[in-house]
Amino acid sequence: MAPFVKVVTLVGAGTQGTRLAFMWSKLGRPVHLVDQNEKRLQDAVNEIQKLRRDWPVASTLTPFGNIVTFPSLGLIKSIANSWLIVECVPESLALKKRLIGELDAIAQSGTIIASNSSSYTISEILQDLNLRHPERCVSLHSYWPPETSAIEVMGSGSTRSDIIPLLMEECRSHGFQPFHVRSSSTGYIYNRIWAAIKRESLLVLAEGVANPQELDAIFKDVLKSPKGPCEQMDIVGLDVVYDIEKHYCEIRPGLPKEATELLEKMIVRNKLGVKSGSGFYDYSNHK
Structure with a gap:
């Protein structure tokens, strides 16, 4: 099965996680949204429904994909069939390192793991982490989708060569305007x-x-x-x-x-x- 017909999982149902769930479900593909706060999950679903109501009908060629929510305890189940997992947790290096380590330990080997961090490069997050598959980790930083469609794709020195082109293609097909950050850069391009x-x-x-x-x-x-x-x-x-x-x-x-x-x-x-x-x-x- 090609990776892009599987699930996109977003860990963190704050503003970014919510809006990214909307974007990644635009082609009718399922999205899993994970958060330890059940009220935040419900608020996210309500906001996604609003975004869908406000989205121009003519620009949506297929029905939106299902949004399935999971509490943090459902993390393993939520990522079981994911081709891409994006962490959207608060901007704490320690928190992001801990979560990336946990995701690497339980995700299938072919799953791409991405950080939405605006401050820390994936190279900084991976430093001193003993991962099984560091070559599948990237930075995937967005701004305020869907109003701002720019998304920055940045690998590390060990990122697998096929991952960046796949993410560029999939981001573009889901309504993002992807930009490849060609070398490790704190702040990416725009920031x-x-x-x-x-x-x-x-x-x-x-x-x-x-x-x-x-x-x-x-x-x-x-x-x-x-x-x-x-x-x-x-x-x-x-x-x-x-x-x-x-x-x-x-x-x-x-x-x-x-x-x-x-x-x-x-x-x-x-x-x-x-x-x-x-x-x-x-x-x-x-x-």
Whole structure:
């Protein structure tokens, strides 16, 4: 049986896992969604149904595939017939390493195991892991599907040569716009560019060159962007932005510390962005 007629399993039913389940079920193929939180699984199913209702009928040539949910205890059963497993758990290196190790131990040898991490390369995740099949592991990083269709495919030095072309083909057929990251890169392609924009924006604020409103206004005016860097960081969450920037500082000595220092001050004051009600902007009236 060709691998792509089998199941795609997503471990983690948060925002990414939910939206990826929608994308991978578009061709009528089954998707398994695994999470330890049963309410999160139900919320994910509800969101997938909404995405399907809103999806243009003309663009769907086949009925959507079935979404089957599993609690974490059903992990072995959920991946038994999977050609691809994607971890979508929170951005913790220790958590991702532990999960990739567990998946490698129980998945069939032909199953591709992918990480959706935005901060850690698959090479970093595999470091010091004694896997049975490290050659089947890759990074498969998406942004905000289906509205943003870009997905980045990145292997490690040991990734099997047939895996990248297969993922590029399958991602494209499921409505993604795949990009091959040709060498190991923390931040992939887009996030490296975006990280530099975020970092310089934070330095502009730390040095008192402009306030968030002014910074965002000039950014949007020049680049015709719908949102500025401060607005974008508030949406992502300043604690998440901090964790990502801290990781860049760890692997690239010499980056300015003022960016993380500004974020630390805001986090201490619970100014995390939209999710806490305030960040660079006030969202107390946006509920």
